[in-house]
Amino acid sequence: MKPSAETRIRVRYAETDQMGVVYYANYLVWMEVGRVELCRACGFNYRDMEQDDGVLLAVAEANCRYSSPARFDDEVIVKTWIEEAGGRMVKFAYEMRLAADDRKLATGFTRHIFLTRELRPTRLPPKYFSMFGIDARRTAAPISTGTAHSACPTP
Amino acid sequence: MKPSAETRIRVRYAETDQMGVVYYANYLVWMEVGRVELCRACGFNYRDMEQDDGVLLAVAEANCRYSSPARFDDEVIVKTWIEEAGGRMVKFAYEMRLAADDRKLATGFTRHIFLTRELRPTRLPPKYFSMFGIDARRTAAPISTGTAHSACPTP
Amino acid sequence: MKPSAETRIRVRYAETDQMGVVYYANYLVWMEVGRVELCRACGFNYRDMEQDDGVLLAVAEANCRYSSPARFDDEVIVKTWIEEAGGRMVKFAYEMRLAADDRKLATGFTRHIFLTRELRPTRLPPKYFSMFGIDARRTAAPISTGTAHSACPTP
Amino acid sequence: MKPSAETRIRVRYAETDQMGVVYYANYLVWMEVGRVELCRACGFNYRDMEQDDGVLLAVAEANCRYSSPARFDDEVIVKTWIEEAGGRMVKFAYEMRLAADDRKLATGFTRHIFLTRELRPTRLPPKYFSMFGIDARRTAAPISTGTAHSACPTP
Structure with a gap:
């Protein structure tokens, strides 16, 4: 099963720009909120993983496609799920919808690698x-291709 | 000739996060700074285009690949160029490098469509x-495929 | 009775800086969240006031005293109340506490004037x-001093 | 002589809100840019002070009075000076003006205390x-009143 979570965000005035809609970079902040909540839903705390285990999730790539603008005071539902995950990387995917009428606002993904506190690559x-x-078996298996994709959870 | 411009940004404390590096969404803000400067270098003012002609550049997609982290007080060079442009859309590409040692920080692109003030699609x-x-000839030509790509400036 | 409201905020990674705590300007964003929620608690929608009545709440002054740092993933309670209000201005006050142990994080205030969409002063x-x-009687009274303070609701 | 510095900022689209002007919290970010540049003008690097000496400048209070709105693409001059300084605290003051016509946008101050990396109070x-x-003599002198103000540089 692909872990997923939904979280609700109320659009802040600070997040709008003079076009009267949410500034495009803020969707990446919402993605962060989404994946932190997904971690919580999966039974662990992202903060503890950083503090106790010294494992950081650094972003290697971010992508967002904007379908419809969000506006101040809108309630937005951020659906987040893990699209791929392995010992060295994880890819989260996101879908953002308006709570009021389920209109799709944006979709996107972020790819991450695991880093130590010194920002060196490490394994989860x-x-x-x-x-x-x-x-775990596929990740450790000698016949593993070694790519992140081979270790990806089947939906 | 592909229009391009370079602009310099000093990393703000506000742009860092607790990982000690620049938070990933801020690269999209730098892209905005880059494309506004590109417009200026091309001989027009983005603000005037909005105010006088009522043409807005709405983001349809944004992408960023992160190679190396930027840190507080780093000087960053944002190189911006137009990768595709037509009467209905424009695609900007970006490369961000550290001024000190030319290290590549990130690359990315944004795709935009032209909107009226009422946020309806329009033509440039x-x-x-x-x-x-x-x-202009290719854009207007009856044999034009009508896709943005067909109107893209040759490098 | 002095209207007041409490709202809860989860600290975002984006809101931290390299000191490992919340960047100081973000408390002003939380104040905005607090006063929007206070409006809602008072029975009206700040967005509607802007859209339907064309009345904008422009900030004339903002102040924040920082007592203790907030950290990523902390839950923060923003208590907001109206400290003064008149036909021409309103002053909100704020207290931010950590939900976990009630520790005071910050206190502050914002003073606002009412503006038209053209950003000209107006009356509420x-x-x-x-x-x-x-x-209303005191605001309209001929013996009113005309200052905002004279119209301020008694606690 | 009171150390002071001027720095120029171009207003980013990201910094505007749906009112069509700069969102109020962003002035505090500009203050940060101003004081970092003041440090540089005074002959030292704020980043090095943090990294090499482990001295952090934590904000204890921030205040901003808004006179006139700044808009996208405006060039803003941030004048920063030290209003008070002692071994335990420093107070910066700011004045922000429009480069185009010298119109005053805002004034403000920030009070800071010196902290160790573990966020404990320390001396500069x-x-x-x-x-x-x-x-230095007045700071160390037994007849010092012990208040920050007594150690403040005379203008």
């Missing part, structure tokens, strides 16, 4: 594998 | 065609 | 007086 | 005293 500690939906 | 007024590097 | 429409806790 | 290392315009 095995204790988090199940939470990220990673199949 | 012809007077801006040359500034965006659009070949 | 009387229909909003009671919601802002304004005593 | 004496090597920075002259840069902050602190008179």
Whole structure:
């Protein structure tokens, strides 16, 4: 099962721009809110993973496609799920909809690599594998292709 | 000739996060700074285009690949160029480098459509065609495929 | 009775800086969230006041005293109340506390004037007086000093 | 002599809100840009002070009075100076004006205390005293009143 979570955000005045709609970079902030809530829904705290295990989720790529503008005071539902995950990377996907009428606002994804506090690449500690939906056997298997995709949880 | 421009940005404390590096959404803000400066370098003012002609550049898609982190007080060079442009859309591309050692920080692109003040799709007024590097004949030609790509300026 | 409201905010990663705590300007964004929620609690929608009545609440002054830092993922309670209100201005006050242990994070205030869409000073429409806790008789009274303070609701 | 510096900022689209002017919290970001540039003008690098000496400038209070709105693409001049400084605190003051016509946009101040990396209060290392315009003799003198003001550089 692909872990997923929904979180609700109320659009802040600060997030709008002079076009009268939400400034495009703020959708990436909402994605962050979405994936932190997904972590919580999966049974772990992103803050603790950073503090206790020294594992940081650095963004390697971000993408967002904007369908319809969000406006001040709108309630937005951010649906977040893990699209791929392995010992070295994780890819989150997002869909943002207006709570009022279910209109699609945007879709996107972020690809992350795991880093140490010194910002060097590392592997996700095995204790988090199940939470990220990673199949530990496939990740460790000698016949693994070694790419992140091979370790991706099947939906 | 593909219009391009370079602009320099000093990283603000506000733009960092607790990882000690620039928060990923802020690169999209720098892209905005880059394309506004590109407009200026091309001989027109983005603000005037909005105010006088009522043409808005709405973002349809944004993408950023992060190579190396930027830090507080770093000087960053944002290189911006138009990768595609037509009467209905424009695609900007970006490359961000550290001024100190030319290290690549990130690359990305944004795709935009032209909107009226009421946020309805419109066409770019012809007077801006040359500034965006659009070949007016091809855009108007009956054999035009009508896609944005067909009107894209040749590098 | 002094209208007041409490709203809860979860600290975003985007709101932290490299000191590992929330960047100081973000408390002003939280104040905005607080006063929008206070408006809602008072029975009106700030967005509607802007859209339907063309009355904007422009900030004339903002102040914040920082007592203790907030951190990523902390839950913060923003208490907002109207400290003064009249036909020409309103002053909101704020207290931000950590939900976990009630520790005080910051206190502050914002003073606002009412503007038209063209950003010219105007008076608050009387229909909003009671919601802002304004005593209409005192505001209209010929012996009124005419200052905002004279029209301020008594606690 | 009171150390002061001027720095120029071009208003970003990201900094505007749906009122069509700069969102009020962003002035605090500009203040940060101003004081970092003031440090540079005074001959030291704020980043190095944090990294090499482990001294952080935490904000204890911020205040801003807004006179006239700034708009997208405006060039703003931020004048920053040290209003008070002692071994335990420093107070910066700011004036923001429009480059085009010298119109005053806002004035404000920020009060800071010095913290260690562990966010505990500390004293400014004496090597920075002259840069902050602190008179070392008065700071150390037994007849010092002990208040920050007594150590304030005379204009």
